[in-house]
Structure formats: structure tokens, C-alpha cells
Amino acid sequence: MPVNRRAGRPQGGPKGSTNEANALAEFLLTLTREMTVRELAGRYHVGKTLWGEYRTGQKIIPLELLRRLVRDHTPDERTRETRLETAARLHAAALEGAPHAPSITEPAPAPDLAMAPEPAAAPEPAPAAGGRRRLTLIGGGTAIALLALLILLLVWRPANVAGIADGPGTPDAGGATAVLPASTEVFTIAPGGRGIFQWDGENAAGWTKIGDSARQLWAGSAGLFATGMDNRLYLYEGRPGRWHPISEPGADFAIAGSHLYRLAADRQSIHIWNGRGTSWMRIGGSAARLYGGELGLFAIALKDGSIFRYTGRPDQWTFTGSAGATFALTGKHLYGLIPNRTAVTLWLDEQPRVAWIHAAGPAGDLYGGIAGLFSTDPAQERLRVLMALGTDPANQSWQDIGPAGAEVRVGRRDVYVLSKDRSEILCWSRDTGTWRRIGGPAQTLAVRPTPSTSTIPESGTRQPSRSVQP
Structure with missing residues (x-):
């Protein structure tokens, strides 16, 4: 059954990496069919790009936001409860089916931490710290893209720690292991x-x-x-x-x-x-x-x-x-x-x-x-x-x-x-x-x-x- 959407950029079909992600995207798209991504961004304070990715299955919408959408778009209490259960089930399935790509550093466990089997295989190692990554800039926006990237790195790069682009692993030499003040929270x-x-x-x-x-x-x-x-x-x-x-x-x-x-x-x-x-x-x-x-x-x-x-x-x-x-x-x-x-x-x-x-x-x-x-x-x-x-x-x-x-x-x-x-x-x-x-x-x-x-x-x-x- 075709869905009538308001004026705006066409949404397109699901593009998720799994059937579960696409099922969640279809549910979300049906739930928000009367709203454009611009309207969703204005009401829920999430960017238009993210809304596009949520509604096509490229990213999984946070569960709390999904619940709020169900409550806001379902005035009938009985229908709302049913939809909330459906939303929770689809969301859990989408997360379960998501490709595993761990990237938090996972060192070998110490003896006192190895009391039970690991729930999954250890993550594959990421590029070593200090390794170079090539950046390809295409089109007339080269200068703008480079400037945006530099700003992001400068904001987040403390003087004693490697930048975001560095891979995981042991702390960098030069003070990264310093103990922070107890008031840090x-x-x-x-x-x-x-x-x-x-x-x-x-x-x-x-x-x-x-x-x-x-x-x-x-x-x-x-x-x-x-x-x-x-x-x-x-x-x-x-x-x-x-x-x-x-x-x-x-x-x-x-x-x-x-x-x-x-x-x-x-x-x-x-x-x-x-x-x-x-x-x-x-x-x-x-x-x-x-x-x-x-x-x-x-x-x-x-x-x-x-x-x-x-x-x-x-x-x-x-x-x-x-x-x-x-x-x-x-x-x-x-x-x-x-x-x-x-x-x-x-x-x-x-x-x-x-x-x-x-x-x-x-x-x-x-x-x-x-x-x-x-x-x-x-x-x-x-x-x-x-x-x-x-x-x-x-x-x-x-x-x-x-x-x-x-x-x-x-x-x-x-x-x-x-x-x-x-x-x-x-x-x-x-x-x-x-x-x-x-x-x-x-x-x-x-x-x-x-x-x-x-x-x-x-x-x-x-x-x-x-x-x-x-």
C-alpha cells in the first residue's frame, strides 16, 4: 500500500544491512509518515541526516526516542501499548542482527577477571597508534571539508593524548597514563x-x-x-x-x-x-x-x-x-x-x-x-x-x-x-x-x-x- 508523504526529498526504500534493521525502518517510516525529516528534526532535536538514516535502516534509532515517537503518534491507549511492545521487539531484533564490529580496546584479561567464558570472540585489532590514514577529498568542497575535520580534531585533541584518528591500543607515551583528579566525573x-x-x-x-x-x-x-x-x-x-x-x-x-x-x-x-x-x-x-x-x-x-x-x-x-x-x-x-x-x-x-x-x-x-x-x-x-x-x-x-x-x-x-x-x-x-x-x-x-x-x-x-x- 503506497504511503502518502508530504512535500520534501523522497525518502527511498530501506537500506539497512540486515532484514531486522529494514523491518525496524519500515515500522518507523509508517509511524512518522505524516512528518518530513525537517519537521522531525525540529520537534525531536535530532539532525535531518540522522532521521534519514533511521528511516532507511542505515542506523538504528535509540530506543528511548522510538518509544517517544510511538507515544506521540498513537493517541489510542490500547494501540499505543501494542505498538510499544512491537517497537521494543523490532529494536531488540535490529540490535541483535547488527554486524559485530567492536573497537573498544580489549586487552588480555587478568587472572582475577577470567571467571567465566567470554560472550563472544575478541575484537579484531584496529590500526596501531601513530599509523597514517589517507584522507581523500573530492569535489569543490575540499577546503571546507578539511577545515571541518581540523576543527574537530583540534577541539578533541588534548596536548598529552593522540588524536581521534589514532587507533586503539596501549596509552601513548608522554603522560597519557597520568591519574586524573578525583573530582573528575x-x-x-x-x-x-x-x-x-x-x-x-x-x-x-x-x-x-x-x-x-x-x-x-x-x-x-x-x-x-x-x-x-x-x-x-x-x-x-x-x-x-x-x-x-x-x-x-x-x-x-x-x-x-x-x-x-x-x-x-x-x-x-x-x-x-x-x-x-x-x-x-x-x-x-x-x-x-x-x-x-x-x-x-x-x-x-x-x-x-x-x-x-x-x-x-x-x-x-x-x-x-x-x-x-x-x-x-x-x-x-x-x-x-x-x-x-x-x-x-x-x-x-x-x-x-x-x-x-x-x-x-x-x-x-x-x-x-x-x-x-x-x-x-x-x-x-x-x-x-x-x-x-x-x-x-x-x-x-x-x-x-x-x-x-x-x-x-x-x-x-x-x-x-x-x-x-x-x-x-x-x-x-x-x-x-x-x-x-x-x-x-x-x-x-x-x-x-x-x-x-x-x-x-x-x-x-x-x-x-x-x-x-x-
Whole structure:
């Protein structure tokens, strides 16, 4: 059946490398058939080129963005739930079928890390550091293309580390193994996944390259982790270039306290990493996604969107609340955005029943961390912080602090924003209320939470555990 599209450049048929990628692209194209790539870029703050690649299967759309599209384009609740399940299944299949091309450095495991078999073969070595790569420039845009490439390399090349174009391997001589200050807690992946970098906390030039190509980052008390181009999860060993695979691909990962959790690729089970090798233990059933923070691990039920809290014992979860548009964990609290996004509620962990109270007005998305709760406005244009107007937790309001971005990460006393075009990383201080540029461009960000001083006292009494699974 032909699809009627609005005026604009013809989209063309699927061009993915696998049938699974093409199936996901067809689903996405049908879902967004009434919108051009220009309109999609304007609404969801993702470039037109990426939208073209997502809708032709050349790249796999991030799952959270896919879910948001389904919610926005499916007003009927029953149809929406069905489409969300279909989207999750197609996305998992597309990731599973993606060609494996790992490029995070994978050194030989130390004896104490070799407790279980590796989930897949070791990645093929990339070009040695310092090797030359030939650059071919074609057509009249030679000067522009060369200038753009030079700018990218200059922005990301610290004085003591080889540039992005260098291959993976052991750290370069000349100081690349220097220990960074303990206050460093911001990590990023360069555009196109070309390198993992760590900020030294000083200025926009203070970035050190610590790893090669990656897709996504997770940082917390359990460590720094990255999904490689093969979608396996890797652990950073604390030295530039030293990464070790610890997990097969997963649908989601989360860090809660000192523990790392994984949602299986088929979303049918939740696992906890034992901290060594590739050994994981099952602790729960099916889920849609995971949330981790100082309060622990929470999971969203795949069936109805309800949220459950892990008690610390396998297969024992406590019901926390009904479905919400999204949730966020701060250092002390769990917040939920109600399904129609017109109000934010605060969870009170009290007996004898689950209690939620009104906390703030409408929001687009929520972001939580030690520094508090942040949100975008309903139009997704402005970033706000939740400010208390007194001692009553229900007496709070949103305070505008600046423009929204493509990503927001909350740190100790700061919030980090990746601009909508991903060209800048900006930091807002809760202490001073001011912004400063600390780097960019970037593909994605991760922020390490505060160390042990961030321990949050429990308020109220916990509910008794029930043997239920999310």
C-alpha cells in the first residue's frame, strides 16, 4: 500500500544491512509518515541526516526516542501499548542482527577477571597508534571539508593524548597514563562514536582520551562502562585504553549504589553483575526499562508500565506506583511524571500503602541526580530546576535556568547539558547559578555521581517485601 508523504526529498526504500534493521525502518517510516525529516528534526532535536538514516535502516534509532515517537503518534491507549511492545521487539531484533564490529580496546584479561567464558570472540585489532590514514577529498568542497575535520580534531585533541584518528591500543607515551583528579566525573563519546573522553574538571581543553569507539556510557559508584560497537558492555579499568568486556548485549543497563544491573536483550529478565568477569545472576523477570540511583534499583513492568523497587533479594520486588510518562531519581527521592505530563509527583515510601503527592507542574522530561530534580518545559525548549518554597515537599516550583539540550546529566552540584546540535557541552552550577562551556562537540554524556558523602538517609519506613516480579 503506497504511503502518502508530504512535500520534501523522497525518502527511498530501506537500506539497512540486515532484514531486522529494514523491518525496524519500515515500522518507523509508517509511524512518522505524516512528518518530513525537517519537521522531525525540529520537534525531536535530532539532525535531518540522522532521521534519514533511521528511516532507511542505515542506523538504528535509540530506543528511548522510538518509544517517544510511538507515544506521540498513537493517541489510542490500547494501540499505543501494542505498538510499544512491537517497537521494543523490532529494536531488540535490529540490535541483535547488527554486524559485530567492536573497537573498544580489549586487552588480555587478568587472572582475577577470567571467571567465566567470554560472550563472544575478541575484537579484531584496529590500526596501531601513530599509523597514517589517507584522507581523500573530492569535489569543490575540499577546503571546507578539511577545515571541518581540523576543527574537530583540534577541539578533541588534548596536548598529552593522540588524536581521534589514532587507533586503539596501549596509552601513548608522554603522560597519557597520568591519574586524573578525583573530582573528575564527566565522560563523553566524541561525534560518530570516535573515542571516549574524560574531563579533568578545569576548562574546555581539559579532556583526556581514555577509549576508542563506543555507543553509550554508564557511570556511577560501580565504575565506568561503555557499550562497544558490537553492543557488548565493557568495563573501564582505570587506565586510558584499558577496557574489558563483561556482558553480552542488553536492552538496558543501570547503576544503583555500587551495583550494576542489566535488562536482557529480549527484556524477559533482569540480572545483577557479580563484579568479576562476565558472571551475572538473575534477579527478576520481564521489564521495559531500568532506573538506578541512590535509592536503589527500579524497573518498569513490560505489561502495564507500573514501577517496582528491587528489595535486594532475587525475584522480590515491591510495587511502587502505577504507570507514568517517565521517572527520575534524585539523591533522596523518586519522582514521576504522570502519563499526560501535566504534573510531577513525589513518592513517599511509607506504610501501610504506596503514597504519591503532588510535587510540581507540567514537564516534558525529567532528569535527576544528587543536585536535585531538573526538567524540560512541555515544549522541550527550556530547562528548569525544582526549587523548594519552604519545608513542605508539596510546595515546590520550577525555576527556569536556560535552554534545553539534546541530553541532560545531573552531577554533584551541577547539571551538564549537551546542546541541541551536540556542538557544545555546558555546565550550570547550582551554587552560582551560572553557565560555562566545558567542551564539545559530543555524541553523548555520562556523569559519575558523588562518592560516599552522597549517602542519603532513609525517610519513613520501607514497605514489607512481596515476592513479585516487574
